[in-house]
Amino acid sequence: MxxxxxxxxxxxxxxxxxxxxxxxxxxxxxxxxxxxxxxSPVSYSDAGxxxxxxLLFQSLLSADLGTNKVKPFLAAELPVIQQQDSLTLFTYTIREEATWTDGRPVTAADVAFTLKVLKAPLLNNESMKPQVEFIQDIRFDERNNRRFTLVCAGFAPEMELLTGDYFILPSHVFDPENLLQHLRVADLAGSSSKLENDSKLKTYAARFNSAEYGRDPNLLQGSxxxxxxxxxxxxxxxxxxxxxxxxxxxxxxxxxxxxxxxxxxxxxxxxxxxxxxxxxxxxxxxxxxxxxxxxxxxxxxxxxxxxxxxxPDAYEFVYAGINSRLPKFADKRTRQAIAHLLDINSVIKVSQQSYATPTVGPIPPSVPEYYNANLKPFTYNPDRAIALLKAAGWSREQDGWFKTIEGKRQQLSIKANYRAGNTNFENAAIILQQNAAKLDIPVQVQAMENSLLSQNLKAHEFDLFFRALSGNPFVFNFKPLLHTSYAAAGGLNYTGFGTAESDQILDKISSTAATEAEKAALLKRLQHIMHEEASFISMYYQKDRxxxxxxxxxxxxxxxxxxxxxxxxxxxxx
Structure with a gap:
């Protein structure tokens, strides 16, 4: 056979x-x-x-894989940034040589058209619209049709990349009848539901949303x-x-x-x-x-x-999240004990055949300028786990570990959740279950459909979960994941991590243009706090093959x- x-x-x-x-x-x-x-450069849905x-289209800025640095592609240089109270201005100039397939120049008008397509209602732009939501308007340079300024709400470090990280479309190819010309980018800031009855927009949406806009070689003509x-x-x-x-x-x-x-x-x-x-x-x-x-x-x-x-070292890492809001996990020493039972090295060996690197935090070890090499990843250490549990007030009895919490006797047990079908997370959960069983800590392993798991995480209805996050070596703004202002139900801070100091660090990283040395010091201190709190436990970064x-x-x-x-x-x- x-x-x-x-x-x-x-x-x-x-x-x-x-x-x-x-x-x-x-x-x-x-x-x-x-x-x-x-x-379609707007509604594509997969990595392939x-x-x-x-290879067909270009963005203003993109990653150079040779250096893993953000570099200007269609833009002649990185944008000039100017902060004005609640607004930030990003000024770009398109390369003088840049042309479309038919030889026409790439201009600021093409950027404006692209932003309209990304932000307008009725169009298939659901995945891209949130990325450019903060861009409020575009201002043209009357003396240079390749120069423009993007007017953006607020400031965050990742804005520099996001203002240039979308494919620029040729307006004369994608909209030869100028159906979107009457709209301004500013018209699309905030709610634009009133435009849903715009006849020209409806006509354009019907065309843009058709299959040919993502398959026709005559339309897929970029720079x-x-x-x-x-x-x-x-x-x-x-x-x-x-x-x-x-x-x-x-x-x-x-x-x-x-x-x-x-x-x-x-x-x-x-x-x-x-x-x-x-x-x-x-x-x-x-x-x-x-x-x-x-x-x-x-x-x-x-x-x-x-x-x-x-x-190569990839920028996707696996982590375990512990619900620090639950009384049984409120003491960080309890969470640290669980971290010492994860046995990250065994998980890597079983799940990745050793094609992964342990990490102390969400910063990749392959970015040494920001990675806190003074910390050591959690290792399997049952003796240390026992000592930490006793220090946290747990007592080991014949049928498990117990502690009086809020006047009630409670047993230490763990429900470990992960996305159904992911064998890597399943292996990690089973290894934790086996190691915890040696210390008489019951662990219930439960796979869940991704939608149900996400729902439970947002509602804080979990003990412990395994998940993966994708990142890059350019932006390290973890505020939505780790700041206590995002810890309410529905927020992305599922674990409830956060101290007054970590909030201050996250605020500084996300709101100020710190020097590289300052940024490195802040990120290394953040990793130290995360390691100490042990509610968001970074396990390993994967390797690609x-x-x-x-x-x-x-x-x-x-x-x-x-x-x-x-x-x-x-x-x-x-």
């Missing part, structure tokens, strides 16, 4: 590849796990679509270095390099690249099929390789003659998704 199945898979791969355009010398073939529903859109060449449903998408792309004519912009002649995205949902295609050299890049298979590839000398393997064919160089391997910059790939000389 195994041989027949493999033969069938080989036939499918062969037929798929034979139906594609002839492979160009500089073509890069990448696996897509799922076919994108849309390539985002990777493709990044990036590639155009959509072919899209064969269920098989592949190919992007062709523009012949005279404006990014080739800029200086000191190594992060603006469009080097491979063609990038071909192969739609292969099954990982076994994808691995076979990789071993047959029908793929040049494969990411999200399962840990066991990745280890096997590391031992395969023949495979490594053709492919290089990478395991990918393979890239050795005929390519300049890969820009990064912990940021998709972990490499395919636009920068260069073909090595024989």
């Amino acid at each position: 195994r041989k027949i199945s493999q033969a069938l898979i080989c036939c499918i791969l062969l037929l798929t590849c034979c139906g594609q355009p002839e492979r160009a010398p500089e073509e890069v073939r990448v696996r897509l796990q799922a076919e994108p529903e849309t390539l 679509a985002l990777q493709i859109i990044n 990036g270095g590639y155009t959509l060449e072919n899209w064969v449903n269920g098989q592949y998408l190919t992007l062709a390099r523009k012949k005279d792309w404006w990014g080739n004519n800029t200086s000191n912009t190594q992060h603006l690249t469009a080097i491979p002649e063609r990038v071909s995205f192969q739609i292969i949902p099954d990982i076994t099929t994808a691995l076979l295609a990789l071993k047959n050299q029908q793929l040049d890049v494969l990411e999200n390789i399962p840990a066991a298979e990745f280890d096997q590839l590391k031992q395969n000398e023949n495979f490594q003659e053709h492919y290089a393997l990478f395991a 990918l393979a890239v064919h050795r005929r390519f160089g300049n890969l820009k391997i990064s912990g940021l998704k998709p972990n490499y910059d395919v636009s920068a790939f260069t073909l090595k000389k024989e």
